[in-house]
Amino acid sequence: MRRYVPGMFRAEAIQAAGQNRPSALAHWAASDSVVVGCIVIIATAGRLASAILQGDRVEPLPGVFDQISYDLLARQVIAGHGFVFPVDWWPATRAGEPTAHWSYLYTLFLSAAYVVFGVHPLVPRLVQAVVAGVLQPWLTWRIGSRIFGRTAGLIAAALSAVYAYFVYYAGALMTETFCILAILWALDTATAMAHADAQEPGAQPPRSARGSGSLRSWLFLGLAFAVAGLLRQVALMMLPITLAWLFWAPRRRRA
Numbered sequence: 001m002r003r004y005v006p007g008m009f010r011a012e013a014i015q016a017a018g019q020n021r022p023s024a025l026a027h028w029a030a031s032d033s034v035v036v037g038c039i040v041i042i043a044t045a046g047r048l049a050s051a052i053l054q055g056d057r058v059e060p061l062p063g064v065f066d067q068i069s070y071d072l073l074a075r076q077v078i079a080g081h082g083f084v085f086p087v088d089w090w091p092a093t094r095a096g097e098p099t100a101h102w103s104y105l106y107t108l109f110l111s112a113a114y115v116v117f118g119v120h121p122l123v124p125r126l127v128q129a130v131v132a133g134v135l136q137p138w139l140t141w142r143i144g145s146r147i148f149g150r151t152a153g154l155i156a157a158a159l160s161a162v163y164a165y166f167v168y169y170a171g172a173l174m175t176e177t178f179c180i181l182a183i184l185w186a187l188d189t190a191t192a193m194a195h196a197d198a199q200e201p202g203a204q205p206p207r208s209a210r211g212s213g214s215l216r217s218w219l220f221l222g223l224a225f226a227v228a229g230l231l232r233q234v235a236l237m238m239l240p241i242t243l244a245w246l247f248w249a250p251r252r253r254r255a
Contacts, residue, residue, distance in 0.1 A: 032145075032150060036138065036141050043160070044133025046162065046167045047133040047166075047170035047171060050168055050170055051129040052125075052126075052171075053171065054171045055122060056120050057121065058071040067173035067174050069085075069089065070107055070110055070175075072086075073102055074111045074114055077108070083098050083099055083104060084097060084098055085099065103231050106174075106175045106178065110124055128177055133161075133170070136166060136181060137157040137160050140153075140157045140160040141153045141156065143191055144157065146191050175232050176232070178227075179231040189217055189224060190242050221242075225239050
């Protein structure tokens with residue numbers, strides 16, 4: 001029979017709590033994965049509905065008029081005419097004159113879809129909807145959880161899944177959806193790098209952050225911004241801000 005020592009039960013409770021902590025963390029991680037999976041399903045379903053409703057024709061719908069330009073330019077490319085419009089086009093592009101005013105990366109995406117599946121705008125709409133439905137809430141969850149905690153990450157993912165403009169634009173043949181995904185990729189990579197730098201000396205970083213300060217992570221960051229810039233050049237305005245933050249954040253913690 002054990003002799004009672006003051007504080008014994010409290011010490012045992014603390015020890016038991018410490019032993020149960022890994023299992024609790026594993027339970028939270030599993031439950032978060034289930035919630036994120038449900039959010040992804042909702043996001044994908046909404047974006048697929050948007051794509052189907054916008055249909056297999058390209059029409060001047062509210063707020064997405066640029067899809068007419070991308071569709072026409074893709075048709076010109078697969079017809080062998082290159083990046084030219086058959087008539088005078090905005091902005092100040094003459095008929096038959098090669099243009100760089102429109103994202104050639106997105107135009108090539110549409111052209112590839114038209115070559116493989118025929119000129120059916122619904123196909124790239126569906127592809128874009130699925131990619132956005134999966135990656136948009138998932139990346140949002142990763143970034144939000146890493147910076148503000150698991151609850152904030154889940155709320156942010158849920159909001160991104162049902163935000164009307166995200167759902168609407170995911171079905172439109174425009175650069176916005178893929179550009180937002182590229183920016184989220186860049187932010188996810190940058191925050192993972194900063195998170196790895198914040199680990200205590202000798203601590204084992206989480207799997208998602210391992211190697212975050214490596215050359216591979218810098219290459220991923222550069223690739224993400226390159227894709228974003230080739231889709232919408234305005235995204236490059238975030239590059240110097242992100243680099244400055246990566247330089248400043250670890251020094252602020254050490255101060």
